[in-house]
Amino acid sequence: MKKKHSISASMEDYLEAIFFAVTRRGAAQAKDIAESLNVKAGTVTGALQNLQKAGYINYAPYQLITLTEEGMKRASSIAHKHQVLKNFFTDILGIGQDIADKAACRVEHNVGDELVDRLVCFTEMIQSESTDLIEKFKQEYDNIVA
Amino acid sequence: MKKKHSISASMEDYLEAIFFAVTRRGAAQAKDIAESLNVKAGTVTGALQNLQKAGYINYAPYQLITLTEEGMKRASSIAHKHQVLKNFFTDILGIGQDIADKAACRVEHNVGDELVDRLVCFTEMIQSESTDLIEKFKQEYDNIVA
DNA sequence: AAAAAAAGTTAGACTAGCCTTACATTATTA
């Protein structure tokens, strides 16, 4: 069990944004991060310095940003949580993409590994064996709302 | 649709703590709040002043604290979210009480009404019609973990 | 009813995370 450097929800968001940039383009730039988090450039610099101190990113002023091995693990875990939550929200609960995504964004920093593992398993099980139940639920819910 | 005064996750925690005290004893005292939120007395005073300004509590220095009508609505909603989440975590996902409660505490500030309504409906439906599915899931999950 | 204890408040300090403005570096393009 490796000890995680403790970082805030905010810093997790930066890490996740970097992860997506790295995944798509090989490296991240401050500009992209600022855009995707709706934050000003100056704020990003500070965050990058934090994440570097925590050992999660390779950062030097004016250089492209990449993830360390630790950073990659941590960021994948966050992105994974996001995806699992979003899937549950959309595919099982029938929430719209946008709301589901925003909720996942906020919730992902607040649930532990066990909960996520269980949610993955649960979601998969329902999807593979109880599609009728999902349908039934959607109708039931629509009834209630109507 | 009444406009909610916007308060932070932190202030929601104070409001919820006050709600529990009020429910159990008719009124809240700063001391209880400090204890239940693991915060020092001085910090509570500031929070109470905030919540009063937002119109959620009846507060005067050295007096007992109660909820306004608005505060009661808002606090019940938070407590409800907490309960719904916790139930889902424990009864459906099979998470232990402690972890479930802590997760609910953190997640409750980050999910909207629609999501919670859907989760209530979903949880109830499964509990009333698919107890076998819950059982099956627990076994499946235990297999995976083992 | 006076003293002691408990509870609550105030003021000042600290941190994290944000912003803005001015400046520095790097990249583009004329």
Added chain:
DNA sequence: TAATAATGTAAGGCTAGTCTAACTTTTTTT
């Protein structure tokens, strides 16, 4: 290649939420 544009950094300021320490008010005890 020199000027311009784009990107990035640094410094200083702001707010929310926390703490501590000193003080006030209320409650309890003797």
